[in-house]
Amino acid sequence: xxxxxxxxxxxxxxxxxxxxxxxxxxxxxxxxxxxxxxxxxxxxxxxxxxxxxxxxxxxxxxxxxxxxxxxxxxxxxxxxxxxxxxxxxxxxxxxxxxxxxxxxxxxxxxxxxxxxxxxxxxxxxxxxxxxxxxxxxxxxxxxxxxxxxxxxxxxxxxxxxxxxxxxxxxxxxxxxxxxxxxxxxxxxxxxxxxxxxxxxxxxxxxxxxxxxxxxxxxxxxxxxxxxxxxxxxxxxxxxxxxxxxxxxxxxxxxxxxxxxxxxxxxxxxxxxxxxxxxxxxxxxxxxxxxxxxxxxxxxxxxxxxxxxxxxxxxxxxxxxxxxxxxxxxxxxxxxxxxxxxxxxxxxxxxxxxxxxxxx
Amino acid sequence: xxxxxxxxxxxxxxxxxxxxxxxxxxxxxxxxxxxxxxxxxxxxxxxxxxxxxxxxxxxxxxxxxxxxxxxxxxxxxxxxxxxxxxxxxxxxxxxxxxxxxxxxxxxxxxxxxxxxxxxxxxxxxxxxxxxxxxxxxxxxxxxxxxxxxxxxxxxxxxxxxxxxxxxxxxxxxxxxxxxxxxxxxxxxxxxxxxxxxxxxxxxxxxxxxxxxxxxxxxxxxxxxxxxxxxxxxxxxxxxxxxxxxxxxxxxxxxxxxxxxxxxxxxxxxxxxxxxxxxxxxxxxxxxxxxxxxxxxxxxxxxxxxxxxxxxxxxxxxxxxxxxxxxxxxxxxxxxxxxxxxxxxxxxxxxxxx
Numbered sequence: 001x002x003x004x005x006x007x008x009x010x011x012x013x014x015x016x017x018x019x020x021x022x023x024x025x026x027x028x029x030x031x032x033x034x035x036x037x038x039x040x041x042x043x044x045x046x047x048x049x050x051x052x053x054x055x056x057x058x059x060x061x062x063x064x065x066x067x068x069x070x071x072x073x074x075x076x077x078x079x080x081x082x083x084x085x086x087x088x089x090x091x092x093x094x095x096x097x098x099x100x101x102x103x104x105x106x107x108x109x110x111x112x113x114x115x116x117x118x119x120x121x122x123x124x125x126x127x128x129x130x131x132x133x134x135x136x137x138x139x140x141x142x143x144x145x146x147x148x149x150x151x152x153x154x155x156x157x158x159x160x161x162x163x164x165x166x167x168x169x170x171x172x173x174x175x176x177x178x179x180x181x182x183x184x185x186x187x188x189x190x191x192x193x194x195x196x197x198x199x200x201x202x203x204x205x206x207x208x209x210x211x212x213x214x215x216x217x218x219x220x221x222x223x224x225x226x227x228x229x230x231x232x233x234x235x236x237x238x239x240x241x242x243x244x245x246x247x248x249x250x251x252x253x254x255x256x257x258x259x260x261x262x263x264x265x266x267x268x269x270x271x272x273x274x275x276x277x278x279x280x281x282x283x284x285x286x287x288x289x290x291x292x293x294x295x296x297x298x299x300x301x302x303x304x305x306x307x308x309x310x311x312x313x314x315x316x317x318x319x320x321x322x323x324x325x326x327x328x329x330x331x332x333x334x335x336x337x338x339x340x341x342x343x344x345x346x347x348x349x350x351x352x353x354x355x356x357x358x359x
Numbered sequence: 360x361x362x363x364x365x366x367x368x369x370x371x372x373x374x375x376x377x378x379x380x381x382x383x384x385x386x387x388x389x390x391x392x393x394x395x396x397x398x399x400x401x402x403x404x405x406x407x408x409x410x411x412x413x414x415x416x417x418x419x420x421x422x423x424x425x426x427x428x429x430x431x432x433x434x435x436x437x438x439x440x441x442x443x444x445x446x447x448x449x450x451x452x453x454x455x456x457x458x459x460x461x462x463x464x465x466x467x468x469x470x471x472x473x474x475x476x477x478x479x480x481x482x483x484x485x486x487x488x489x490x491x492x493x494x495x496x497x498x499x500x501x502x503x504x505x506x507x508x509x510x511x512x513x514x515x516x517x518x519x520x521x522x523x524x525x526x527x528x529x530x531x532x533x534x535x536x537x538x539x540x541x542x543x544x545x546x547x548x549x550x551x552x553x554x555x556x557x558x559x560x561x562x563x564x565x566x567x568x569x570x571x572x573x574x575x576x577x578x579x580x581x582x583x584x585x586x587x588x589x590x591x592x593x594x595x596x597x598x599x600x601x602x603x604x605x606x607x608x609x610x611x612x613x614x615x616x617x618x619x620x621x622x623x624x625x626x627x628x629x630x631x632x633x634x635x636x637x638x639x640x641x642x643x644x645x646x647x648x649x650x651x652x653x654x655x656x657x658x659x660x661x662x663x664x665x666x667x668x669x670x671x672x673x674x675x676x677x678x679x680x681x682x683x684x685x686x687x688x689x690x691x692x693x694x695x696x697x698x699x700x701x702x703x704x705x706x707x708x709x710x711x712x
Contacts, residue, residue, distance in 0.1 A: 052614055053614075054610050054613060074613055075616050079614070080615075083610070085605070087607040087610065089608060091625065100617060101616065104617050148615070149614075
């Protein structure tokens with residue numbers, strides 16, 4: 001319990017009539033790279049701001065290293081934050097931006113200089129310390145924002161969509177850079193992002209958020225393999241999981257779909273006759289030529305993406321997407337008839353009414 | 360596109376054409392010089408005026424024929440500016456080199472004598488210098504009062520509080536009132552017999568209080584009235600700067616645990632510095648021209664005559680037109696030097712920052 005760097009329990013926050021957080025709870029182990037993942041306006045930023053102390057929660061507790069900080073001022077939390085907008089001080093040089101958090105602590109100026117230059121060098125900004133933030137490129141501004149929050153050696157670093165304002169290539173570089181910094185400093189990081197790729201590639205642990213609360217948390221693999229409901233299934237993995245309307249069969253062990261009858265790897269936790277959804281990942285479907293066991297389908301659309309091709313096929317009135325290696329998709333044309341097959345162990349079954357996984 | 364439209368060739372130098380502006384200038388100048396030399400002043404004035412109008416008309420025809428519509432569109436504005444501003448300015452500059460009184464018919468060229476008189480004459484100069492010192496004192500005190508009050512008001516109105524919108528309108532009203540109207544208000548406030556100020560202080564001290572019966576009181580009264588009118592102007596400018604500061608900077612500073620004092624100097628102040636300089640510039644130029652309140656509140660009594668007051672007195676009441684013009688140009692020169700100094704300092708700071 002005490003190894004948790006951060007612990008939120010039952011935190012709620014409303015802005016007027018808009019409920020931003022509803023009974024939000026999670027804990028982050030020390031040194032963990034923790035990702036808050038969800039679309040915009042789901043409460044990620046409010047969560048970070050609550051942790052930082054910028055917003056007092058209406059209800060609930062915020063504990064940092066076992067101490068209750070819910071209604072304490074910002075000072076002393078040992079938390080620093082990188083804003084989506086970077087929030088660099090436009091009239092101060094890069095050096096002064098870095099030194100800003102240190103000046104208040106009464107550190108002697110040689111020590112400030114040493115620490116600033118050390119951080120600047122690490123972020124490859126040493127030759128730009130005299131420049132104003134406005135004269136730097138987006139990536140450099142991002143590194144200044146990062147450096148400013150690292151220079152005071154926080155125990156917890158909050159990152160609010162830090163890569164959203166960067167172009168695609170820089171994002172890729174910065175993802176690697178952030179992972180490296182995390183390893184190097186052993187920091188506890190809470191990282192908010194709406195980007196699935198960022199969440200999966202960087203997060204050691206991911207909390208998927210919806211309507212101001214955590215829907216499911218786990219490692220990237222856990223979320224990918226066992227999504228708790230259709231919401232998580234739809235958010236994690238690209239292209240998104242195929243969802244096919246289904247009905248639980250009389251024996252309660254399998255489901256009837258337009259593609260046929262399937263049974264999952266476990267027994268279904270439901271009554272027979274109930275409406276359900278069958279989910280199957282595009283990468284789990286394969287072409288099966290004209291073999292007898294295959295499900296008949298017709299190619300509908302091809303989207304070549306270089307090394308893979310996304311193939312949309314129609315079968316039994318449902319549209320399914322497949323991700324095929326480029327070599328296997330060669331020769332396919334829209335209108336072709338082809339068989340498809342998938343491992344029934346890979347299917348996910350959800351209750352249609354609530355979206356909860358039932359197998 | 361425009362070059363294709365302007366296909367009409369320019370007329371030759373001496374071609375007699377309604378759009379030949381070169382010839383018009385030449386002819387206008389020649390006739391003006393001849394008229395100035397040959398005719399009496401009262402006639403040559405009108406001849407020269409007619410020549411100026413002729414040249415302007417030729418320019419307009421030229422612009423119309425060759426489709427310089429941009430020039431044509433600004434022409435009325437330039438004409439008004441010339442007739443109402445530039446011509447009187449140059450005319451009064453010319454007058455300042457003559458001995459001329461508006462109630463007399465004679466006019467005589469005397470070179471720099473007017474300037475020498477207003478600056479060094481034993482009788483005229485001391486009054487001018489006193490008035491100039493008064494103006495300097497009013498500039499410093501009114502501008503300081505406005506800047507401080509305006510800045511504090513802006514800091515107040517940058518925050519959100521109930522009824523803020525309505526109070527803001529209320530605070531801005533003095534700026535929109537006519538100076539004469541608010542001057543009259545203040546004569547009532549300061550009135551020794553029934554003014555609220557004298558009444559309130561009289562209630563406490565038991566003696567009659569007359570604000571305007573000494574110089575300090577009179578100056579205080581004028582400075583207060585001026586600050587009351589123009590602080591909202593400074594407030595508006597500063598407020599525009601304050602609301603342009605992104606809120607996230609303060610949040611970042613809060614997370615960086617920076618004190619409010621340092622937040623103000625490193626985040627807020629850079630955003631309003633330029634606007635403060637602008638307010639200072641505008642208000643200083645205006646303060647140099649302070650006349651209305653001095654006239655309405657005390658008629659220049661208690662040694663409160665400003666230089667603008669004195670100029671009006673010399674030029675309009677004593678009819679010493681050319682002497683007033685000379686004094687005006689001395690003041691104009693001072694204001695230009697001072698404002699350029701401001702702008703130079705402001706620019707240097709901006710480049711340094």
